[in-house]
């Protein structure tokens with residue numbers, strides 16, 4: 216049987232409403248392209264907190280491990296920020312990354328020609344921009360121990376987090392970056408803060424050694440994280456693949472994607488190691504967050520979520536044709552002038568989440 | 580006597596050549612405005628490593644403590660990156676910040692009208708931009724223990740750094756931000772990553788409590804660091820004062836200053852607590868780094884260093900008139916079309932570091 220197991224986790228905020236548009240695409244592909252999916256859908260983040268009192272249940276983690284791929288929406292509903300650090304909605308995505316060992320988050324920052332106007336950068340600076348940020352996602356300060364808040368004898372408090380990186384953790388994500396570079400423009404820039412942090416110094420050394428050993432054909436450069444933040448604004452097209460740790464990757468990938476002016480358009484993939492069974496855990500999610508400020512209004516852009524599903528079809532299900540079909544449909548819809556609020560510009564037709572989804576299906 | 584003690588630390592890279600232009604300004608003010616300075620000049624960074632084998636000598640730290648103000652150039656010559664983590668040029672600025680307890684780094688990101696073209700952002704997005712980033716500079720992951728690289732039994736390695744913030748450390752820098760906001764647009768945005776880091780959660784709580792207690796008249800908002808990186812690109816003018824920790828401040832302030840397109844124009848001040856003597860340690864330095872790629876060519880922009888000296892005259896020496904005099908001279912020089920390479924645009928006159936410095940003195 217070629218039925219594939221898909222776990223759908225819409226999450227909170229705009230997650231559920233953009234995921235609804237993916238369902239339309241799935242229905243169409245099932246009817247017209249012989250796509251056979253065994254779909255389970257579960258609550259995570261704020262939605263799970265509301266029903267089950269936890270951001271993600273162990274059963275859902277287990278389902279994610281069994282699935283051939285996970286399609287994730289977004290989490291971060293601030294309505295739950297009072298429930299305590301262990302029960303915040305974000306724990307859903309953090310636990311998924313860690314328990315499935317999804318260590319490499321691939322975040323493209325790509326400018327869509329039709330949306331060049333949406334960027335706050337000058338068109339000449341970002342035209343044709345095509346960067347891939349490879350962010351480590353199961354290590355670093357996100358998970359390092361010791362961590363926590365302690366109360367001192369005098370009643371004042373002390374907050375602690377620990378950044379830890381090991382040779383193995385750095386190597387596996389760097390491999391991912393070098394491999395990707397080989398099928399792109401063959402250039403990797405490794406980003407850390409080795410002039411201040413020993414963990415960054417180790418990062419730089421391990422990447423340098425791995426490069427010399429196995430990837431000498433790829434062009435490697437190094438950049439300090441503060442300089443990288445500047446260079447992304449000054450001249451973003453100097454980069455091909457960037458590889459960096461969890462925390463720098465969080466800031467720099469969001470920054471890079473915002474350069475395109477179309478955050479609502481950008482999908483991402485988070486990949487684990489290839490297992491003995493040949494299977495590779497993978498989670499796909501839009502780069503945008505749960506956008507609580509516009510949630511429930513039906514105005515969110517569903518294209519990043521739809522394109523995340525296209526990425527999933529390509530990388531986890533080997534359905535390149537279907538992925539291209541979706542991506543072409545999205546391009547055509549943009550070319551026809553359909554715009555959600557986030558990518559609106561003059562002379563275009565402002566449409567709702569649902570109309571945008573329908574338009575994509577129409578184009579399939 | 581109204582003679583003030585100034586310690587000048589040019590550093591490495593372009594530091595010495597831009598500092599030379601400040602000397603011209605000092606000479607002019609001494610001759611025409613009755614400025615009385617007792618100036619000591621010392622080597623730090625790569626320059627100190629070359630002569631003394633250390634990035635900064637204890638004598639220099641002692642001189643800095645005695646001085647009424649420190650004018651710093653820049654450090655970071657990569658020629659010294661092999662000498663070991665404890666002996667890298669950057670230790671000079673890190674030790675100065677810590678030993679003088681210079682906990683609040685004030686980094687303006689201000690657009691100069693005459694240089695609007697130099698930004699890679701659209702003019703409408705950055706016109707009139709005027710942000711002040713208040714960055715904590717003696718705590719966080721820059722100084723937290725334990726830290727280091729250890730070799731594990733299997734020969735692999737592990738790099739560790741620790742982010743630590745205490746109530747007191749957060750409060751004093753937040754006070755600085757609130758006080759500043761009161762003489763600006765009365766808005767503070769506090770930036771952390773409280774959805775992932777407990778140290779960020781404590782940061783947010785302490786800022787919130789302090790605000791309720793002493794600064795309820797100031798508008799306070801909170802933002803996650805990744806979102807802040809995005810918002811700085813999407814709509815930077817939404818901000819007035821930003822306050823954040825050492826590491827986020829490093830990236831975000833560099834990012835913010837790059838929005839202006841004129842990094843070579845931006846000064847900064849790093850302030851300590853007011854001491855019993857009424858004296859307050861303070862160090863002034865350009866936001867740009869040591870720019871080893873253009874060092875020694877005589878093409879660096881000296882204006883950030885000159886404007887750092889103007890800030891010093893204003894805040895440490897109470898010489899507002901002289902500060903304004905310098906700032907006006909800089910404006911006039913720009914209006915006359917003088918441009919170093921970094922801020923060059925069509926129809927302007929490209930000049931060297933020395934010519935730019937002479938032009939400022941000419942305008943005084």
Ligand SMILES: CC(C)[C@H](C(=O)O)[C@@H](O)C(=O)O
Pocket residue numbers: 290291305308309465774775805
């Ligand atoms: C939701 C949050 C925990 C997450 C992160 O910080 O990794 C998000 O910002 C992201 O980048 O995917």
Ligand SMILES: CC(C)[C@H](C(=O)O)[C@@H](O)C(=O)O
Pocket residue numbers: 410411441654655669672673829
């Ligand atoms: C030189 C370096 C240690 C320093 C820092 O990271 O603080 C610099 O980048 C800065 O921002 O002043």
